[in-house]
Amino acid sequence: MRSEADGNLLIVNVGQLLTFAGPEGPRSGSAMRSLGLMKEAGILMEDGLITLVGPSRDVMGEARGLETLDARGRLVIPGFVDAHTHAAFAGSRHNELTDKLEGKSYAEIAREGGGIQRTVRDTRAATEDALKVETYGRLRRIISAGTTSAEIKSGYGLNLEGELRLLRIIVEAGAELPLNVVPTFMGAHAVPYEHRKNPTAYVEELVQTIIPAVSSQGLARYCDVFVEEGFFAKDEARTILEAGKAGGMRPKVHADEITSCGGAELAAEVEAITADHLLHSSTTGLKAMKRAGTIAVLLPGTSFSTAGIPYCDAHRIIQLGIPVALGSDLSPNSWLETMQFVVTLACYHLRMHPEEALCAATINAAWAVGLEQEVGSIEEGKRGDMLLLDAKDYREIPYRIASNLVDTVVKDGVVVVSRQ
Numbered sequence: 196m197r198s199e200a201d202g203n204l205l206i207v208n209v210g211q212l213l214t215f216a217g218p219e220g221p222r223s224g225s226a227m228r229s230l231g232l233m234k235e236a237g238i239l240m241e242d243g244l245i246t247l248v249g250p251s252r253d254v255m256g257e258a259r260g261l262e263t264l265d266a267r268g269r270l271v272i273p274g275f276v277d278a279h280t281h282a283a284f285a286g287s288r289h290n291e292l293t294d295k296l297e298g299k300s301y302a303e304i305a306r307e308g309g310g311i312q313r314t315v316r317d318t319r320a321a322t323e324d325a326l327k328v329e330t331y332g333r334l335r336r337i338i339s340a341g342t343t344s345a346e347i348k349s350g351y352g353l354n355l356e357g358e359l360r361l362l363r364i365i366v367e368a369g370a371e372l373p374l375n376v377v378p379t380f381m382g383a384h385a386v387p388y389e390h391r392k393n394p395t396a397y398v399e400e401l402v403q404t405i406i407p408a409v410s411s412q413g414l415a416r417y418c419d420v421f422v423e424e425g426f427f428a429k430d431e432a433r434t435i436l437e438a439g440k441a442g443g444m445r446p447k448v449h450a451d452e453i454t455s456c457g458g459a460e461l462a463a464e465v466e467a468i469t470a471d472h473l474l475h476s477s478t479t480g481l482k483a484m485k486r487a488g489t490i491a492v493l494l495p496g497t498s499f500s501t502a503g504i505p506y507c508d509a510h511r512i513i514q515l516g517i518p519v520a521l522g523s524d525l526s527p528n529s530w531l532e533t534m535q536f537v538v539t540l541a542c543y544h545l546r547m548h549p550e551e552a553l554c555a556a557t558i559n560a561a562w563a564v565g566l567e568q569e570v571g572s573i574e575e576g577k578r579g580d581m582l583l584l585d586a587k588d589y590r591e592i593p594y595r596i597a598s599n600l601v602d603t604v605v606k607d608g609v610v611v612v613s614r615q
């Protein structure tokens with residue numbers, strides 16, 4: 196008997212289905228508005244994979260005896276892919292909210308012992324069990340809000356043992372939770388406090404010790420650096436990213452978030468898969484990214500939650516023909532656990548159209564984390580990762596602000612969240 200528990204599931208009577216089926220490659224320009232929309236659709240999943248997408252009646256005829264989910268005219272979209280998170284950490288920085296409201300900048304909060312260094316202290320002090328419980332709790336909440344794939348960065352250990360421990364937890368989460376997890380090494384998130392007087396020594400430690408250890412244990416797919424004044428200079432970042440590359444980790448770059456510091460140019464130079472933030476990138480840098488095939492990951496939640504940071508000009512980037520993906524930037528600075536709200540922010544503050552924002556949160560985000568062959572669209576051969584939403588029209592996702600529209604989350608053909 197082919198049971199639902201083994202990933203055999205039929206969904207019928209889908210009112211609107213966004214498939215995002217389309218040509219190979221991340222979507223750019225006007226192609227970002229192409230939804231692959233079907234009406235009165237059905238989806239068949241067998242052994243966790245999508246085997247048929249078509250008119251509801253036809254799909255029903257092909258699948259007798261299978262467990263059936265009646266969508267009753269509701270909306271189905273691919274599971275969200277969150278292209279940028281720092282979800283593995285201990286503690287909380289809710290006390291910094293008041294500082295932000297009083298006008299303290301990210302840099303000032305950091306100088307007073309808050310920010311990343313505070314989370315590094317909390318994370319180092321946590322037992323492995325406690326760190327895992329806190330991280331898994333967050334990941335279960337993002338799953339119930341519709342995220343079925345997420346990139347997760349290390350970066351709150353900032354020493355050999357701390358970084359390896361975080362990456363182990365991140366990799367284990369992918370094996371133990373109904374979530375595709377893409378681990379990224381980000382030992383260059385900040386210079387740890389103990390190296391503050393000699394940051395060069397930390398760059399050397401990263402290159403000579405930590406990156407080779409991460410690489411030999413196969414714990415991360417990408418290597419990311421925060422290129423910013425007070426964090427890592429462009430030349431240091433290049434050295435770190437080249438070392439990561441030599442260890443089999445493709446570069447990602449936190450680029451031009453607070454100041455224009457050549458992040459986009461560097462991302463293009465090292466052929467990064469993505470450059471993220473891009474608030475203050477030069478046109479030369481963006482054009483270089485376009486030529487290098489680097490995807491832009493935009494994070495409107497960070498602007499929403501960080502004092503003094505504007506929103507990115509998404510249309511400048513889309514008009515240059517660069518594919519745009521979205522991420523939550525879930526972190527202690529920007530504790531945002533729902534991609535539904537990221538899509539809302541992308542529309543209201545980045546002025547992306549609902550179609551563009553949804554493309555950026557699904558298929559383009561899948562390209563941004565290297566999962567494009569498996570997820571991000573509802574097509575035959577891909578994993579059965581999708582959401583049944585309590586809505587009739589996809590535009591309700593950004594429009595109904597901060598609502599949780601998720602009715603059912605299907606992961607690999609198995610119902611993992613259900614409100615029915």
Ligand code: ZN
Nearest residue numbers: 279281449524
């Ligand atoms: Zn980040």
